[in-house]
Amino acid sequence: MTVAPFLQGRGLFFILPTGMPKKYKLFISIIFIIALGFVIYANSLNGEFVWDDNAFVKSNSYIKDWSKIPSVFSRDSGAGASTTLGFYRPLQLLTYMVDYSAWGLRVYGYHLTNAFLHILAALAVYWLVYTVFGVIFPAFLSAAFFISFPAHSEAVAYISGRGDCLSALFILLCLVFYIRNTRAQKASTYFLTIICCILALLSKENSVVIPVLLLAWHYVFRKKIKPVFLLPLFIIPLAYLVLRFQTLCSFMPELKIILARIPGFFVAISRYFLILASPGNLHMEYGNSLFRISDPLAISGLCLCAGLLFAAFRRKNSCPELAFGIFWFFAALLPTTSIYPMHAFYMAEHWLYLPSVGFFIVLAFALYKLHKKKGFRTVSLCAIIFLLFFYSYLTARQNKYWSSEINFYKATLCHSPYSPMAHNNLGNAYLERGDCAAAEREYLEAIKYHPEFALAYYNLGRLYSEGFDKEKAVKMFLQAVRLDPRLAQAYNDLGSLYFALGRNEEAVKACGRAIEMDPYMATAYYNLGNAYHSLGRNALSLEMTRKALELDPGYIEACNNLAADYADSGRIDEAVSLWETAVRINPSCAVAHFNLAVYYFMRKEYASSIEHCDKVIDLGEEVDPAFLRQLEAFRK
Numbered sequence: 007m008t009v010a011p012f013l014q015g016r017g018l019f020f021i022l023p024t025g026m027p028k029k030y031k032l033f034i035s036i037i038f039i040i041a042l043g044f045v046i047y048a049n050s051l052n053g054e055f056v057w058d059d060n061a062f063v064k065s066n067s068y069i070k071d072w073s074k075i076p077s078v079f080s081r082d083s084g085a086g087a088s089t090t091l092g093f094y095r096p097l098q099l100l101t102y103m104v105d106y107s108a109w110g111l112r113v114y115g116y117h118l119t120n121a122f123l124h125i126l127a128a129l130a131v132y133w134l135v136y137t138v139f140g141v142i143f144p145a146f147l148s149a150a151f152f153i154s155f156p157a158h159s160e161a162v163a164y165i166s167g168r169g170d171c172l173s174a175l176f177i178l179l180c181l182v183f184y185i186r187n188t189r190a191q192k193a194s195t196y197f198l199t200i201i202c203c204i205l206a207l208l209s210k211e212n213s214v215v216i217p218v219l220l221l222a223w224h225y226v227f228r229k230k231i232k233p234v235f236l237l238p239l240f241i242i243p244l245a246y247l248v249l250r251f252q253t254l255c256s257f258m259p260e261l262k263i264i265l266a267r268i269p270g271f272f273v274a275i276s277r278y279f280l281i282l283a284s285p286g287n288l289h290m291e292y293g294n295s296l297f298r299i300s301d302p303l304a305i306s307g308l309c310l311c312a313g314l315l316f317a318a319f320r321r322k323n324s325c326p327e328l329a330f331g332i333f334w335f336f337a338a339l340l341p342t343t344s345i346y347p348m349h350a351f352y353m354a355e356h357w358l359y360l361p362s363v364g365f366f367i368v369l370a371f372a373l374y375k376l377h378k379k380k381g382f383r384t385v386s387l388c389a390i391i392f393l394l395f396f397y398s399y400l401t402a403r404q405n406k407y408w409s410s411e412i413n414f415y416k417a418t419l420c421h422s423p424y425s426p427m428a429h430n431n432l433g434n435a436y437l438e439r440g441d442c443a444a445a446e447r448e449y450l451e452a453i454k455y456h457p458e459f460a461l462a463y464y465n466l467g468r469l470y471s472e473g474f475d476k477e478k479a480v481k482m483f484l485q486a487v488r489l490d491p492r493l494a495q496a497y498n499d500l501g502s503l504y505f506a507l508g509r510n511e512e513a514v515k516a517c518g519r520a521i522e523m524d525p526y527m528a529t530a531y532y533n534l535g536n537a538y539h540s541l542g543r544n545a546l547s548l549e550m551t552r553k554a555l556e557l558d559p560g561y562i563e564a565c566n567n568l569a570a571d572y573a574d575s576g577r578i579d580e581a582v583s584l585w586e587t588a589v590r591i592n593p594s595c596a597v598a599h600f601n602l603a604v605y606y607f608m609r610k611e612y613a614s615s616i617e618h619c620d621k622v623i624d625l626g627e628e629v630d631p632a633f634l635r636q637l638e639a640f641r642k
Contacts, residue, residue, distance in 0.1 A: 028142065035146040036129060043125035043153045046398050050121065050163040050405040051114040056414045057290070057431060058166040061087040062102065064111060067528075067558055069102040078103075081526065088495050088527050094250045097208040098169045116165045123171035124162045128153035130178035131363055135370070137182050138223070139327060147370035151393065152363060156285040156400035160356040163408040164290075169210035170359040176206035177213055177360065184220060184239070188229060196235065203239055207246040212341040212360065214243040222333040226322050267352070269297040271343045272307030274353035278339075279310060281358065282365050285397070288404055289421040290414075291428050292351045311336070327371040334364030411435045426456035433465055445469055460490035467496065471503050479503055487519075494523035498530040505537050513537035528558035535567065547571070560591045566598055578605070589618075596627040607637065 055064045061084040068074040068086030077085065078099045084091035086099075101119065109115025132149035136142060152158070161167035180202035187195040206213035217240045224231055281288070297304050314332050322329035342357035377386035407417055415432035422428060433448030446469055452462035467482030483500035487493055501516035517534035520527055535550030548571050554564040569584035582605055588598035603618035616637055622629055 031142055035142065035149075036132070039128050039132065039146070039149050039153055040125055042150065042394075042398070043121060043128060046154055046401050047117075047121040047124065047162055047405065049402055050159075050408065051117045053113065053117055053163055053165075053405070053408045054411045054414075055113060055165065056408060056411045057164065058084075058091065059164075060434075061089045061091055062099070062166045063106075063116065066099070066102070067560070069099055069106045071558075071560060072103065072107075073559070075100070075103075077526065085524070085526060088498070088524060088529065090492075093169075093211070095169050095208070095210055097205060098172055098210070101168060101172065113165075117163070120162050120165060120168050120171060123168065123175060124153065124158065127171050127175040127178065130175050130182070131366070134178050134182050134363075135367060137185050138227075138330065139371075141374070144327070144367070144370040144374045147373060147390065148363070148366045151366040151369060151397065154394055154397035154401055155362060155366075156397060156404045157281050157288055157355040157358050157362070159288070159401050159404040159408065160290065160354070161359045163405045164356070167356050170356050172209035173206050173213045174360045174363075176202045176209060177216055177219070178363075180206060180216055180239075181219060181223065184235070185223065187235065188232070199235075200238060200242070203242050207243060211250065212338070212357075214247060215337055215341050215360075216243060218337040218340065219334065222330065222337055226326050226330045226333065266296055269299045269301060269304040270295065270352040272299075272304040272311065273297050273301060274343070275307035275310055275339075276303040277353060278358055278361075281355065282362065285400055287421075288355055289407070290355075290418050291422045291425045292353045293422060293425060294352055297352075328368055331364040331366075331368035331371075334367065335361045336364075338364065412439075424455045426452040426459045426462065429455070430459065430462045430465060433462075433469075437465070437469060442469060442473065458489050460486045460493055460496070463489065464493060464496045464499070467499060467503075471499065471506075476503060476507060480507075492523050494520045494527055494530070497523060498527060498533060501530070501537065502533045505533060505540065508540075510537045510540045514541070526557055528554045528561055528564070531557065532561065532564050532567070535564075539567075544571070559587075562588050562592050562595050562598075565591075566595070566601075569598070569601065573601075581605075589621075593621075594625055596622050596625045599625070600627070600629065603637075604633070607633075612637070 063069060064087075066084070066086035068078050074086065079096045082090050083093040083095045083099055101123075102116070105116050105119055128149045131152045132145050135148045136145035139145065161170035180199055183195050183199040183202060187199060203213075203216055206216065217236075220236060220239060223229065277292075299305075299308075315336065318329040318332035338361040339357070342354070373386050373390055376382045376389075408414060412432065412435045415428050415435060418428045419425065419432070429448045429452035433445040433452065436442075436448060437445035446466065449462045449466045449469065452459050453466075456462070463482045464486035467479045467486060470476065470479035470482060473479075480500065480503060483496050483503065486496040487500070490496075497516050497520035501513045501520060504510070504513035504516055514534060514537045517530050517537060520530040521534070524530070531550045531554035535547045535554065538544075538550060539547035548568070551564050551568045551571065554561055555568055558564070565584045565588040569581040569588070572578070572581035572584065582602070585598040585602050585605070588595045589602065599618045599621045603615045603622065606612070606615035606618065619629060619634070619637055
C-alpha cells in the first residue's frame with residue numbers, strides 16, 4: 007500500500023507541546039472529548055418524553071419487568087405498549103430496562119445514558135480513525151467534530167434515538183477489532199469482532215451495513231480478504247435479516263413502489279450535504295413525500311453522488327482518507343435511504359449519525375493537511391476552534407428543541423405544518439395535560455391533512471370516551487378500525503367502551519378482535535374478562551383475567567378482579583396473596599388495602615387491619631363507618 011506522505015511521520019498533535027509522549031496526548035484528547043460531550047448535552051437532561059418515547063419507554067410494560075426479556079427478543083419493540091413500531095431493537099429495550107431499574111420514569115436518567123453512549127461512540131470514532139490511519143490529531147478532530155455536531159442532537163437529546171448511538175458504537179468497535187485482527191490474529195480479538203457485530207444488529211437495523219464497510223476498508227487500503235474471517239460477518243447480518251422479517255412479518259413491496267422512491271434518495275443526499283455544511287435549521291419530521299427525478303434537489307443529489315464516488319475511486323491511492331470517508335458516508339447511508347418503504351420519512355437528521363463519520367474524517371484530514379502547509383497553521387487552528395465552538399453552540403441550542411413535548415411539536419409544525427403525525431402527537435400531549443379542546447383541534451387538523459389517518463380517529467375516540475359523548479367515541483373507534491383493521495388498541499378501547507355502555511356481547515366481539523390482532527395484549531384479556539363476568543360466564547371471565555395477569559404480573563386491576571373471584575369462591579388464601587401483590591406493586595391501591603383490612607379483621611389480626619384501613623383513609627378514600635366503629639374498639 008502507498009501511504010500519503012503526510013501520514014509517514016509520527017503525527018503532530020499541534021495544540022500540545024511537541025515533545026509530549028504519545029500516551030499523554032491520547033489521554034488528554036480522550037478527556038477533552040468526554041468533557042466536551044457532557045458539557046454540550048448537560049442542558050438535555052431535563053427534556054421530556056416525546057414522539058416514540060411513549061412507546062419505547064413511558065408506556066412500555068416490557069422495560070418494567072425483567073421477566074419480559076424473552077418477549078423483548080421475540081416481538082416488535084413497541085409491543086410492550088400495545089403498538090407496532092416496525093422496529094426490532096432488543097438491545098435498545100434492554101438498556102431501557104436498566105434505566106427503569108435505576109431511575110423509574112425520571113427522565114433525566116434516560117438522557118444521561120444517551121449522553122454517555124454518545125460519548126462512547128465518539129471515542130470509538132477516535133479509536134477507529136487512529137487504528138486505520140495511525141495519526142492522533144485527525145483521529146481526535148474526527149471525534150471532536152462528531153461529538154459536537156448539531157444534527158446528532160436528534161440521536162442524543164431524543165431518548166428513542168438511542169438506537170443510533172448503540173448501533174454506531176458497536177459498528178465502530180466491530181471494525182476496530184476486525185482491522186486489529188487482520189494485523190495480529192488473535193482469537194480474543196476476533197471473538198470481540200463477532201460479539202460487537204451481533205450487539206450492533208440487536209441495537210438497530212442499519213447495522214446490516216457492517217459487511218459493506220469492511221469491504222470498503224479492504225478496497226481502499228488493498229488488504230487481502232481472508233474468507234474465514236470475513237464470511238461470518240456476512241452470514242450473521244443475513245441471519246438477522248431473516249429473523250427480523252419473521253418477527254415483524256415484513257413484506258416485499260412492488261417494484262414500481264421502490265422505483266417511485268428512488269428520486270427521494272437523491273433529494274435526501276442534497277439536503278444531508280446542506281445540513282453538513284450549515285447545520286442551523288434542524289427539525290424532526292421531513293415527511294414521506296415522493297419526488298420526480300427532474301426535481302432540482304434530486305438532480306443535484308445525483309450529481310453529488312456521481313462526483314464524490316468518482317473522486318473516491320480516482321483518489322483512493324493518493325488520498326485514502328478522502329476515498330475511505332466518501333465510501334463510508336454512502337455505505338452507512340444505504341440502510342436508511344427509504345427506497346425500501348419501511349420508514350415514515352424520506353430522510354431524518356438522526357440517519358446522519360453514522361454516515362457523518364465519513365464526512366468528519368475528510369474534514370479532519372483536510373484541516374490537518376492545511377496545518378502542514380507553511381503559513382496556514384494559524385488559519386487551520388482558527389478554523390478548528392471556530393467549528394468546535396460553532397457546533398457546540400448550535401447543539402446546545404438544538405437540545406432545547408427536545409426539552410418540552412408541546413414546544414417540540416409546535417416547533418416541528420413550524421417546519422412541517424401539514425404533518426398529520428405531528429398534529430396527532432401534539433393532540434396527545436394536550437390530552438395528557440387535560441386540555442381537551444386543544445387536543446380535539448389537533449386531531450381534527452391531522453384528519454384534515456390526512457383524511458384516512460386512523461390514529462387520529464382512534465385518539466378522538468379516546469378523547470370522547472373520557473368525556474360525555476360515548477356514542478361519538480364509538481363512531482371514532484369504528485372509523486379507526488375501518489381504516490386500519492390491524493389497530494388492536496382501537497378494538498380494545500372499543501370493547502372497553504361497549505362494556506361501559508352495557509353492550510356486553512359487542513364488547514366480547516371487539517376485545518376478541520383485539521386479541522386476534524395482538525395475542526399479548528393484557529388489557530384486552532382483562533376487558534374481555536369483565537364482559538364475560540357481566541354476561542354471567544364466570545369460568546371464561548376467570549380464564550381471561552388469569553391470562554391478563556399472566557401477561558402482565560403488575561396489572562393491578564386484574565389482580566383485584568381475580569382476587570375478588572377467588573374470594574367469592576372461597577379461595578381466600580389465593581385472594582389474599584393477590585391483594586398483597588397488588589399493594590406491593592402499587593402501595594396506593596385502595597381497593598386491595600381495604601380488602602386486606604377486612605380479611606385481617608376477620609382473622610382478629612387487628613393491628614394489621616388498622617394499618618391497611620388507615621392507608622385507605624390516607625389515600626382519600628371513604629371507609630364504611632360501621633367497619634370503622636368496629637375497628638376503633640381495637641385501636642388502642
